[in-house]
Amino acid sequence: MNPDCQKNLFSEAGDILEKAHIDPYYKNEDNSFDNLVILCPNCHKKFDKLNELTVEQIQIWKQQRHDEIERTFTKKFSSFDEMSKVVQPILNRNRTIFASYFPDNKEMWERFEPEMLVNNARAKHIFEVNRRLFQGNPQYPDSSNLQIIDEFIQHVDEFEMSRDLDEKHRGVLFPEKIDSIFGVELVHENVLPMTESLEKLIRIRVSEGFKVEAMLGFEQPYVEFVRNATSETLFLDDTPRVRQLYYDNHCFIKTGMRLESLNFAYKMLRSRRIPFAFRSESMLREVDVKGIRVLFVYQYCLSKQYLMEIDPEEGEVVVNLHNWNGEGCISVEARDLAARFGVKLLTQEAFRSWLSSIQ
Template identity: 50%
Template structure:
């Protein structure tokens, strides 16, 4: 007699709940080994007697435990049902927890995301459909754990009233993807509305994305200060296409890896009001490098003041640099102050500010003037 096929949503639920291990609590053997899986779906009540393919009558076991249960009769059906309950509780208790910090969450999440990415890269991107089909259940299992972790730790993610600026919105998108991926896994034609958001790997520092540089130089300076205090920074590199912070473990935090930088700002309380736009500052420093002009930072925690040939240059970003603004700065004599906001040439600096600059013995420059000044001092 031909057996009835197990309904796909039942398979998916079993795969996800198994956590990739035999559901016998005294065994817990890994079910995904090298290039294959040893997962077996066992009927709790014998199929020949019940023809029951329901979720309640199925359990995921390794071949050894399945053989012992089916062939020897040494294990009572009620015991096997308890195994399922134990695994369900383990899944809930282990992953449905509220953690106290993003670092704690990251410790649990990174191995799961990394394994998923490795499977995706090794089998899906290489076009190995056979092995991709074999290992998709492991992704289902990992996704279930990630979903529980994310749902119970939403407060640890940066959020914004505008969805496009919110990491929490990306987390919600991932949860939707998990549900859709589970439902459509065995469809002949997989029509998915929500693909895996690559920004999730960015948030957890697994794989950077190239996005845009968040505007606040002040926020980046605060992050640098915090990381330096934690003795993590080796170098800060600006004035290049993809500016970055190099950590002592040789890992790079790219400043245009927006989801990750947003999360770091949020986690380390570094969000500050924008005074100087970081992208504009980076552009000015790129010009210096393009002319092979070396510069150093006057203060290791400040990006807005540099020294070139013993000349202190301070960058500001003002719609129109005013006398009041300059007065509040109280610049030291012989400083050069550059207004990065180059909206209308010389009009970006008021006449009153230029007059006051003579009293302070400082030089005020628009960006157009900055280019010429740099070529003179080269």
């Protein structure tokens, strides 16, 4: 942290940083973050052994470094993607250090812990000035990425103040879901129900030049985005990541079709080895099944009026996946109109039987 020393403390060839106590540890056993400073070996020697540097000078260096970090990492980014390019390497590096050395290699952990502290400070400053870029839900904090960010900031503050404590004794542990937000490491939660939001995200990605393949009908459904030589796999149960992408691309819209119900319908097709193909990359509710057009809807009661609105083609099969109302999920008037249109209306149970008939 010597402003006149330009040695690179972190490098691929090997880190040379050394951790020094501003007030000698033997005097008061103060191992707090405030009493630590990161120096290169030469500066450390000058401070500890040669007494060429005073405590006051070291404290000034540390404050100067703190101010420099704040200036560097208080940029307001224009988009989440722009911010993510800076944050991803920080989270990846800390994840590697933690997985490699904590808690089994105390010597190496103490060597690399200062780097984690610096990285934490960088990320914290970035998050504090870019809160607007994170999806939030004040009414339901458990469904809020901003809540995860606040937990990370609290964790960073506590980590600095409780470095001598075991991880299990800390009140706020590292929120692993933050890695999901930035696509560093996925988590498996529940699939968000918003089929229409996913379709909108796919349309946006297609307009950006991505080739998109939706893989529904699996325990962990996912979407593959490919452009040029790069690809990204979005698992739909990686909830914080999905929420962030929906928020960043303005994809939160009213839910009509519940995605878990739609995925279950495709599971029925796959379990019977019946091939199907989406009629459009961005329309997940319409497929061709053995040359028959199948449209999935989600209505408490599929009415005559609704059937007229969707205007199905002759020979088409319309499946209502809203299964809470049994046979009553399709009105008598809708069935009569469908018969005149030459359209087949099916409940979820009737769809199961229909699949058996076409195998």
